[in-house]
Amino acid sequence: MTHCLDQLLATVGVDPTGLAPGDRLEEIGVDSLALVELSMLLAEQTGVTIGDDEMASVSTLGALDDLVAARLTGRGTR
Incomplete structure (x- = not known):
């Protein structure tokens, strides 16, 4: 998992250890x-935005991590 996602999960009360x-x-x-x-925190901390519909379309931690990582590296749609 990306370090950023670990921090975001911890901020909303989810312990990323062992996930x-x-x-x-x-x-x-x-x-x-x-x-x-998570989407609002990501925007605040990195300036990267992910729409609510796109966030809602992910169902697993890996898919969420891939989405966040893609946005952080400039891949994917905005």
Whole structure:
């Protein structure tokens, strides 16, 4: 997982220790409200924005990590 995602998860109360890419977000306590919060934190900390619909389309930690990493490196749509 990206260091940024680790920090974001911890900020919304999810301990990133021991998590695996295949973990489903709702099973680790990341609900739709937490996804919005993660998106806002990402924008505040990095200037990178991810739309609510795009955030809502991911269902696993690995997919979320891939999305965040792609945005941080300038890949993917904005």
